[in-house]
Amino acid sequence: MAVCIAVIAKENYPLYIRSVPTENELKFHYTVHTSLDVVEEKISAVGKALVDQRELYLGLLYPTEDYKVYGYVTNSKVKFVIVVDSSNTSLRDNEIRSMFRKLHNSFTDVMCNPFYNPGDPIQSKAFDSMVSAMMVQAC
């Protein structure tokens, strides 16, 4: 059960960011923004070591007292960030991975929409409902 899901453009501005509960939105924005530091660190580290072996999942970016922040980066350098509650211990690495995979599939659908302008904030209803589903139940 994610508490915040964000899609961040290659240029590091948010394409989509949603969080529950909404009163903590600002805090999540700060958290996700800060996590980009680690994402960039990991991308550059991967770039050096394994160029051909593309692992999109970046794993746990950093834990905080209350949340765990996971990262994922597409080949086009669009970043996905999922924040889960630290107290939610039922989520294993595999579940996080599958959440990212779902997110990526849905994002690909958004990109395939000819009316979507790459780089614009995502407003797709399908994407939104998929994100909502991930926030409500463990996937």
Add this chain to the structure above:
Amino acid sequence: MEPLEEKPVIYTMENKPIVTCAGDQALFTSLYNPLALQLPREPMEWRRSYGRAPKMIHLEANFVQFKEDLLPKEGNRALLTFPFLHIYWTDCCDTEAYKASVKEDMLRWQSLLRLHGSLDWLIVVVESDSKKKNKTNILPRTSIMDKIRSDFCNKQSDRCVVLSDPLKESSRAQESWSSFLTKLRTLLLMSFTKNLGKFEDDMRTLREKRTEPGWSFCEYFMVQEELAFVFEMLQQFEDALVQYDELDALFTQYVLNFGAGDGANWLGSFCAPVRSWNGLVLRRPIDMEKREQIQGGQVSLLDLRSYLFSRQCTLLVFLQRPWEVTQRALQLLHNCVQELHLLEVSVLQGALDCWVFLSCLEVLQRIEGCCDRAQLEANCSHTVGLWAYSSEKLKSLGSLCGLMSENRPDSEDLNRTVDLLAGLGIERPETASSLQSPYKKLKEALSSVEAFEKHYLDLTHAAMEMYRAIGRMRSARLVGKSLAEFYMRKGDSRRAEGFLQDALSSYVSEGWSLPITHTRKQVAECHKLLNQTEDYLQTSALLAGDANLTDKEREHFCQEILTYASHMSDSQAKKVVLSMSAFAQLRQLQFSPAAAVVHVGAALQLELRLHSLMPVAVRLEQLAAGVHFSLEKGGARGGAGGGAQCRAGTVRFPQESPAGAQPRPRPPALELHEMHDRSPSDRTLNSAGVVCKNVHLLLRRRGSSASLDPPGHVGVAVDDGAQLLKTSEVVLSPGNNSIIFTAPSREPGTYTLRQLCATVGQVQFVLPHIYPIVQYEVYSQEPQLTIEPLADNLLAGFPQRVKFTIVTGHYSIKKGDALQLSNRDAMPILQSSTCSAYILSSTGERVGEGVLSVQSSEKVTSISLPLAPPYHTIQFQLEALCHIPPTPPRPETQRLTNGELQHWAKTRKRADSGIAAIDHKISVDCPWSIYSTLIVLTFHIPFKSKHSLLSVGKRKYIQVCVQNVSEMKFHLVEQSLAEREGTLLELQSLNAKTQQLVHSKQSLFYVWEVKWVKDLPLCLQCVFSISFSPAATEGSSYKPYRYEFQLENVSTLYSMRAEIMPAPEAQDCHTGALCVLEVCITRLAELCEAEKEDTGLTESDGLYTAKLLYEVVDNSSNWAVCGKSSGLVSMAVAASTTHSVQMEVMPLFAGNLPFPNIKLFKYLPHYATPVLQTDTDSCLEKDSVSLLDDQTADTASIRSRGSVHSLGGGEQVRGPPLPRLEPFGAGQVFNASRGRQVLVLPGKDDHVLEVNVT
């Protein structure tokens, strides 16, 4: 060696596996040193159960004297004190002695071992030569061994070893040592494997019982830790760490299960309220105090975790993985906080913060203790998390204890502080000497506001520095922001502002709207406190337009601006200039009229669509747009001004989303232009390139506050704008507003909109640049008259409509103004009829209609114009007629001596269409100018005529061909041909009398027979005339068309007849057989005067002889001429003189073959003077006329005869004195056998019948 006494096991690195020694103690003591030295020298491979990877280990042992109580009692599972091997030492070599005492002793030892179930034993027999010598009754060497073996090792013969001469330096001794050591190591390892395996099995069994009631985690903990100790003892730190990790995982799982409601009883003891929060202790390898608590089951969660972590830390440090410690520490701290929360353990507020803070520092100090500075700096990324975490915790402690407010902590805060400090207990002895211990730091930080600030700043700055050093700028800024919040609480806005601006710019550049809003609010607060009015107002403007804020907040910020604007209006304070982008956005500009090009004085309206971002309606005192005026007129006339301006006169501005939701508004598109550099002298290309015209926009530095331009610059620009578009008292309501300006158009030139400025009281919002460039143009135009044909082409000969267009420009047409057209003789005549003129406005609307009166006099046609205001257009149509000139005149001959054209009208022939055209120049005097306007109208002659002379013997016919070259249909009637002198000849028409229709591109042929009474004149001047009228318009009158031409050398001089006959012996002509060609040339006419002058004649005795050249040419290669194909004939110039020539020709094909061509030329001797050019010219003329005679090919063949110069090159004849050929005129030679054919039969011996049908 000293025997091990019963003393508490010291759990240190010095622990070694215990090996007991029985038997001869003196012997062993003598061997102890080499043994202890050599045992660990070589590694041994340790193969292990459960598929664990084998390991090479160096064995060491603690040799102790055998005692019965060393043997483990039943149920005692302690591994550290477990003797892994028992050795019996003896040097007995005497059978008697063996039997007497040693055997007994050994038996006792064995029975004791068996009693305790220990099977790991070894008997060592030491032999030495010195001892043997003393004895007389020496048994064979092996006998004692054999005896011992047979007595004790009935199955395991390897449990007895001989060590010979151990204290001597001989190869035999060394060999014996090494085999002994190998055996010892093997046995030790066997024992380890067996005993540890057994222990692990027991441990597992115990673990499986964990669901049973009464199971205690602490007990189990002690058991598994025992195993870890053994691994540590064997220096297998990895394995030891695994044991702790397993314990860690097990415990974590219990806590999670407990949280999920699946409680275990034993966990209850861990849920006791936390009373002590003195942090991790990592300086001791083993924290005995906590271990005892665990042993006693009296441990709290924090203590257990602390103990576990301290053990893991110790092992990791042994393994030289200090960075894993920091990583695990962070996880541990987070996890503990979560677990306490999950287990609902009651904790004093702030106690956990203390614990975390102390632990962070403890870990950091521990790591610092085992690494050097360079290593630490290189691994900032591992430690920075702890630094940041500790500073965060200190901050929350500070706010809890009232250390961060501007005021001193109150009594409640102090009470809280005292409670927290109480939980720390007393400082541990090992850190008591250190001045920088975490304990002291925390105590100090909580003791006073100043100390707190110092410590907090230290930590925060350290964390920030580290984040910066490893390139985590965002994290550094976040820490900076939290530092700014601290400063704000301390009331130090100045310091806070820097950090906030830094963070803000980062958020703005990356487009994170919520953080932007939040940070900007803090910045605004800073500005307000610092009294930075301008900055505050600018930030307020941004916030007022920020959609992320509530309406109430936005209104508040908007009101701040309005309040300032109205308050200051009375005083003379300077105006505050702010950027407009936060206040309103320019969305669209629309010109009306759309072209944005108007004449001087015309009305041009400019509609501005301004999107106000303010939450409330704002009354603007003035809205002004600065305009730059330049005189230059771009090439943009007609099109809209700027490049980006679209056709409809609307300029849309790229829409920036409010307050940087989109981080970088897309950079403007490249405006690339081609550039050529040509050399000024000869226009050759020096270089070509591409120029980007908006580099200044593309290369502008992005990121930092692009919205705020330096105010000074803006202010200057505002004053500078001499031309201003202004409206006053505009109310901008939220959202889109439409504002209409009237643009000035007093002077012609280009007006460029530069900036927009909205004034609210003392506040001005300025949009410094309007981009894309918006321009409009004001022009002033000279009056202009154009006359153009209504149709594509004007045709000569009948009336054509011509359109007059007058663009009045700045001139207004007054009453009595008229156009004066001066006609000359050949001028087209304007039909004097009354018609009306339309007056159009500049936008093309019809605004009026006026009557036009045309008065024609001899010289001048005057057209009076209707009244028309400036910048209007008058249009009317008139009919013009151009007479067709009688003959297509030749321009060359019509040139006068002074080179001027003879006529106003000039005809020319168009090479492509063959349509003759006449250019008419009309001189028009216009009322607005003292100069005449010259206008050229081109008329096309609709017909093209050709003539030709046809002969039959002496009879002559004249054919005229009239071709309609226009696009129209015409009726043609009343054709006639007349001779100019008209006396001697009768021209008999052979043509239809009725009217004939000729379509476009069609030709009509007319033929007359020439009949004459006396002599045919040498030259005929003919006039062909015909009447025509356009077929499309019924009932229009017929107009005349004339064609004049001249014919020369009309009369026939010679008749030529050819005959082809088969060879005399043959009846018919056959292919391949020779035939006879007979050519008979007959003179028809008497010598005439004209001929006398001809130089081709030779005179002798008053008789003239002409030399003729005949030539047989077969162009279709039906015939092969055998022998001479040409020859000279001299003929007397008298009627009926006949000359006949015979030649041999051979038909090449069978069938009816046309005769070969026979041509006749005048043969001129070489002394003859060249013919006049006019003559050749006329010859040419006739040549071209008589195309039908199929003679061009003949001439061409003559020309091809290299040596003979022909007609064309008259002037060249002067050169070499060669004989010359001159063809006869078209009518001068009549070919009587023209078109005849002869039947040729196929050759007799031909197998193939060739039939040629022509």
